[in-house]
Amino acid sequence: MLAIVKKPHIELSISGKNAMELVNWIQRKYDIQILPSTPDDQSTPIESTTYWNDMQRNRAGNLLAGARLKAELSQKELADKVGIRQNMVSEYEHGRRRITREMAQRVGKVLGVNLAAMIET
Numbered sequence: 082m083l084a085i086v087k088k089p090h091i092e093l094s095i096s097g098k099n100a101m102e103l104v105n106w107i108q109r110k111y112d113i114q115i116l117p118s119t120p121d122d123q124s125t126p127i128e129s130t131t132y133w134n135d136m137q138r139n140r141a142g143n144l145l146a147g148a149r150l151k152a153e154l155s156q157k158e159l160a161d162k163v164g165i166r167q168n169m170v171s172e173y174e175h176g177r178r179r180i181t182r183e184m185a186q187r188v189g190k191v192l193g194v195n196l197a198a199m200i201e202t
Contacts, residue, residue, distance in 0.1 A: 141173070141176075142174040142175055144199050145173050145188065145196065154192075156170040164187075165184075173188075
């Protein structure tokens with residue numbers, strides 16, 4: 082079963098012999114919502130979804146966009162810090178331009194992440 086504590090937001094996946102005992106103990110302190118279990122025959126592996134395929138197709142761009150958003154920078158702000166045009170950042174993020182290892186290192190330095198190690202170049 083999946084139990085969600087609303088505040089503070091916590092998601093727990095619980096199974097086993099004493100799962101309900103643990104849920105009852107948590108309910109004494111927090112307001113929780115229990116989601117019904119999905120039978121395995123109704124589950125779909127994420128790797129077989131269109132979403133997964135789309136995300137993998139532009140893995141480097143998605144990682145770049147995520148790191149940029151985490152750093153709370155706009156494409157323009159990132160471009161200015163790296164010394165490139167904003168449209169290049171957009172093209173990297175949307176998979177219209179391949180990011181080189183050198184550029185990944187430059188961008189990663191600005192974002193404080195090892196972007197080059199996370200992407201395939």
